[in-house]
Amino acid sequence: xxxxxxxxxxxxxxxxxxxxxxxxxxxxxxxxxxxxxxxxxxxxxxxxxxxxxxxxxxxxxxxxxxxxxxxxxxxxxxxxxxxxxxxxxxxxxxxxxxxxxxxxxxxxxxxxxxxxxxxxxxxxxxxxxxxxxxxxxxxxxxxxxxxxxxxxxxxxxxxxxxxxxxxxxxxxxxxxxxxxxxxxxxxxxxxxxxxxxxxxxxxxxxxxxxxxxxxxxxxxxxxxxxxxxxxxxxxxxxxxxxxxxxxxxxxxxxxxxxxxxxxxxxxxxxxxxxxxxxxxxxxxxxxxxxxxxxxxxxxxxxxxxxxxxxxxxxxxxxxxxxxxxxxxxxxxxxxxxxxxxxxxxxxxxxxxxxxxxxxxxxxxxxxxxxxxxxxxxxxxxxxxxxxxxxxxxxxxxxxxxxxxxxxxxxxxxxxxxxxxxxxxxxxxxxxxxxxxxxxxxxxxxxxxxxxxxxxxxxxxxxxxxxxxxxxxxxxxxxxxxxxxxxxxxxxxxxxxxxxxxxxxxxxxxxxxxxxxxxxxxxxxxxxxxxxxxxxxxxxxxxxxxxxxxxxxxxxxxxxxxxxxxxxxxxxxxxxxxxxxxxxxxxxxxxxxxxxxxxxxxx
Numbered sequence: 001x002x003x004x005x006x007x008x009x010x011x012x013x014x015x016x017x018x019x020x021x022x023x024x025x026x027x028x029x030x031x032x033x034x035x036x037x038x039x040x041x042x043x044x045x046x047x048x049x050x051x052x053x054x055x056x057x058x059x060x061x062x063x064x065x066x067x068x069x070x071x072x073x074x075x076x077x078x079x080x081x082x083x084x085x086x087x088x089x090x091x092x093x094x095x096x097x098x099x100x101x102x103x104x105x106x107x108x109x110x111x112x113x114x115x116x117x118x119x120x121x122x123x124x125x126x127x128x129x130x131x132x133x134x135x136x137x138x139x140x141x142x143x144x145x146x147x148x149x150x151x152x153x154x155x156x157x158x159x160x161x162x163x164x165x166x167x168x169x170x171x172x173x174x175x176x177x178x179x180x181x182x183x184x185x186x187x188x189x190x191x192x193x194x195x196x197x198x199x200x201x202x203x204x205x206x207x208x209x210x211x212x213x214x215x216x217x218x219x220x221x222x223x224x225x226x227x228x229x230x231x232x233x234x235x236x237x238x239x240x241x242x243x244x245x246x247x248x249x250x251x252x253x254x255x256x257x258x259x260x261x262x263x264x265x266x267x268x269x270x271x272x273x274x275x276x277x278x279x280x281x282x283x284x285x286x287x288x289x290x291x292x293x294x295x296x297x298x299x300x301x302x303x304x305x306x307x308x309x310x311x312x313x314x315x316x317x318x319x320x321x322x323x324x325x326x327x328x329x330x331x332x333x334x335x336x337x338x339x340x341x342x343x344x345x346x347x348x349x350x351x352x353x354x355x356x357x358x359x360x361x362x363x364x365x366x367x368x369x370x371x372x373x374x375x376x377x378x379x380x381x382x383x384x385x386x387x388x389x390x391x392x393x394x395x396x397x398x399x400x401x402x403x404x405x406x407x408x409x410x411x412x413x414x415x416x417x418x419x420x421x422x423x424x425x426x427x428x429x430x431x432x433x434x435x436x437x438x439x440x441x442x443x444x445x446x447x448x449x450x451x452x453x454x455x456x457x458x459x460x461x462x463x464x465x466x467x468x469x470x471x472x473x474x475x476x477x478x479x480x481x482x483x484x485x486x487x488x489x490x491x492x493x494x495x496x497x498x499x500x501x502x503x504x505x506x507x508x509x510x511x512x513x514x515x516x517x518x519x520x521x522x523x524x525x526x527x528x529x530x531x532x533x534x535x536x537x538x539x540x541x542x543x544x545x546x547x548x549x550x551x552x553x554x555x556x557x558x559x560x561x562x563x564x565x566x567x568x569x570x571x572x573x574x575x576x577x578x579x580x581x582x583x584x585x586x587x588x589x590x591x592x593x594x595x596x597x598x599x600x601x602x
Contacts, residue, residue, distance in 0.1 A: 001034030004070050005041050013065045018044040025087050025095045035073055035081040038064070042072075043096060043104050047304045052113055052274050052593035053105040056098075075102060103594055109304065112278035117598040119281035120311065123164035123290055124345040126327070130189055134160055135331050137188050140222050141181040149334045152178040155351035157333040160185055161324065163289050164349045166269075168296040168312050170369065171540065171566045172358025175293045176210070179265055180217035180231065182291070186263055187230045188223070195262035199235035202276070202301075204479050204486015206268040206538040208509075210235040235267070237479065237486065238276055242283055253283040261288050268538050269294035274305030274593070296352075297373050299563045300591060302534060310596040311346065318347040318600075346599045358569065364388030365565065365572055372562045377582035384574060392573045398442055398550055404575070405434070405448055406455030408545055409529060413452070417461040417471050422494050422506040423514050429473055429492055431542040434530035435564045437556045443547045448530035468493055468503060468519050475528035475535065484515065485523055488538065493519065533564045544568040548576030548584065556584040 005022065008014035022040035026032050039056070042064060046054040060075035072078070079102065082088045088096045088104075092111030098104050105113070134157075142153035152174050159165030159182050169175050186195060199214060201207040215233040241259070243252035253259050264284060266272065269292040272280075284290060292308065296315060300306035309315075319339030328335045339347070359366025364383055368391050371379040384393035396404060412432030416425045434452065438444040456462045456471075463469045476489040485491075491507040496516055505517040533546075546564040549556060561584055565572050574581070 001037040004067070005037060008041075008065045008067060008070065011067075013067065014041060014045055015048060018042075018048075028095070029086040031085040031087065033081050033085060035078050036085045036087060038070075038072060039078070039082055039104055040087070040096060043106055046592065047106060047109065050300065050302075050304055050306070050589070050591050052109050052305050052591065052595070053103040055592050056102040056104050099594060101594070101597070103592065109274065112274050113593060113595055113598075115278040115282050116274065116307065116595055119278075119284070120164065120599060121345065122286070124349045125163055126323075127161060127163045127289070129160055131330050133188060134185060137185045137223075138331055138333065141184060143222075151351075151353050151355055152181075154328070154333050154336070155353060156182040156185060157328055157331050158320075158324070158348070158351050159291060160189075160331075161327050162349045164292075165289070166292045166308075166311055166346075166350045167353065168294060168308070168350070169353030170295050170297065170356060172356040173353035174355075174357060175353060176213040176267075177217050178353070179291060179293060180214055181221065183231045183263070183265070184221050184223045184227055186289070187227045191224075191227065194230045196260060197230075197232050197263045197265070198241060198259070198261050199232060199265050199267070200238050200241045201235055201267045201538070202238055202271040203268070203488050203538060204237055204476075205488030206271070207235040207237050208486065208489070209538055210267045238266070238272065238280060239479075240481065242279060251279060251283065254279070255282045257283075258285040259283050259288070261285065263289045263291070265291045265293065267293045270296065270298045270306075270308040271301050271537055272307055273301035273303035274307055274595075275303065277305070277307045295566075297559065297562055298566075299534060299537060299559045300589065304591075305593060305595075306589075306591045307595065309591075310593060311599065312350060312352075313346070313600050314596060317352075318343065318350070321348050324348040344600045364391035365568055365570075368572070369562055369565050372558060372565060372585050375558055375586050375588070377585035380585060381578060381581070390568075390571045392571070394573060394575045395578065396547075396575045397577065401443070401547075401575075402451045405451040405547075406458075408434070409452035409455045410459055410461075412543065412545070413456060413529065414459075414461060416492070417456065420495075420497075422492065422496075423508070425492050425494060426506060426508045426514075430490070433536070433539075433541045433544055433567075435533050435536055435544050435546045435567060436530050437533060437547075437549055437560055437564075438553065439532055441549060441551075443549045445530045445532055448547060449527050452529035453527065470494055470503065473528045474505060474522065474525040475531060476523055476525050478524040480523040483517060483521065483523065484509070485517070488535065490528055490539075491517070533560050533567075536567050537563060540567055540569055542569050543571045543573075545573045545575065548574065548581055550577060550580070552580055552583055554587070555589075556580075557587045557589045558585050559589050561585055 009019050018041045021044040022037050025040040042054050059072045064072050088098045092107050094107045097110035155167050155178050201210050294308045296312040319337040321343050325335035325338045368383045384391050416428035419425050434448050436445045462471050472493040476485050479486045491505045493505050495501040496504040507515045544567050
């Protein structure tokens with residue numbers, strides 16, 4: 001087995017880390033069984049693929065690691081060897097944990113999942129509220145319209161009634177508007193006392209967008225000025241909220257030193273992995289309300305887990321309980337579908353906003369996103385082929401794609417390169433972006449960046465040499481709290497009119513100000529004519545051009561295509577191969593974990 005696993009490492013089907021983890025487990029336990037070698041290596045490898053665990057029953061008796069000669073043992077004897085090995089137990093201090101459903105975890109990931117199950121279940125309970133005050137606030141903040149069944153009003157009412165609230169919805173469905181009004185309701189509930197509220201997001205870019213959105217939404221609130229002032233508008237990253245310890249993996253806030261909060265709002269929750277979400281919930285005081293915002297249909301985190309998807313039952317709709325329906329009726333809010341009998345507690349904490357105020361019923365982008373979400377590739381292609389000014393399909397292959405990318409770069413980026421005003425350049429640059437599924441390869445970010453840059457140089461819009469040149473767009477890849485720049489922030493290097501034309505990097509801040517940064521002080525960054533779909537999460541552009549790979553790649557999935565499409569505000573172009581696009585839309589990313597079963601199936 002050692003030789004087979006070493007061969008898998010040489011073929012890049014297994015990481016060195018996975019092999020050495022298995023070797024360490026076998027050495028520490030004194031068990032050299034091939035079944036343990038294979039199980040430990042597969043459990044480690046699974047986390048790199050985004051899984052929290054590996055389902056042994058799905059691997060048992062089948063070839064693994066894309067090697068027909070490497071066949072996993074049958075399930076029953078495999079489990080017996082693992083349980084007798086000394087490597088498997090119940091606890092974070094054990095190398096491996098095997099549950100009753102044959103899910104094998106690394107010990108620490110099992111521990112993280114147990115924290116999530118415990119904390120989410122404990123918080124998915126009813127909250128005590130002042131009903132007359134809540135009813136009056138809902139009527140004022142969500143005034144009656146032609147549609148008595150206002151989904152935003154219902155989502156706010158549900159969140160008011162529960163200590164855990166999850167609001168899922170696509171772009172333009174009003175998640176931030178809803179939560180801002182909800183915060184006003186919560187402040188009014190305790191007035192004149194003021195609850196301690198915090199806003200957070202997984203990345204600096206997402207935190208900046210949340211700050212901007214809350215600040216804007218506050219101005220439209222129909223409430224007392226004191227209530228408005230009590231709603232915080234400055235969001236931070238989760239790492240900053242928890243106070244990451246430099247050089248360590250831990251945080252200063254944890255169960256023994258909890259956050260000083262009464263209400264926590266987390267935006268872009270789909271991007272939060274199982275480890276970070278567990279640490280966050282562990283540090284949240286028992287009495288505090290937790291409000292999660294996100295799009296359950298978007299890509300999950302880069303790291304292990306699909307926490308928001310599991311919390312949202314992976315899109316399977318559930319009715320609410322009769323108890324919640326009765327509570328909503330007391331607030332003059334119509335209930336959604338009502339179920340019979342005892343339902344999972346999570347069903348009453350979940351609200352889904354489906355009405356888009358950005359993409360109307362006649363919007364090509366909206367119809368395209370819905371078709372992709374349903375896995376209907378033919379309908380999606382029909383939308384692109386139809387007479388829709390905001391959607392387009394272009395069949396492209398390896399031949400001619402470089403020239404096509406160059407032409408698109410000239411059309412999309414000429415405006416920002418022809419202005420001398422840094423603020424205007426940033427506005428113009430934000431109107432267009434190439435989005436790629438992969439970083440490398442013929443249709444990856446690195447190649448598309450090179451093609452776009454070369455085309456702009458040939459057109460005389462960029463200088464012919466130099467790393468830092470006028471017009472170079474940069475994407476920050478590491479947070480720098482001193483500069484106020486965060487992973488995902490985008491700036492442009494331009495001559496500074498206030499510094500005798502010397503080059504500076506310019507960034508637009510959430511407060512509308514322009515920040516100038518000396519080039520030698522820039523945090524880690526990269527050129528960003530093109531960016532990956534993962535990196536684009538939390539961002540929006542007027543026009544997105546999405547390049548699909550010319551080979552079938554498992555990571556190119558329905559969720560990735562949907563996320564790319566919904567980055568566009570006004571137009572999206574899809575370039576690729578129709579059969580490969582069809583496969584991608586029909587492929588769903590399923591990440592192994594026990595969280596969904598624990599929350600929804602008991």
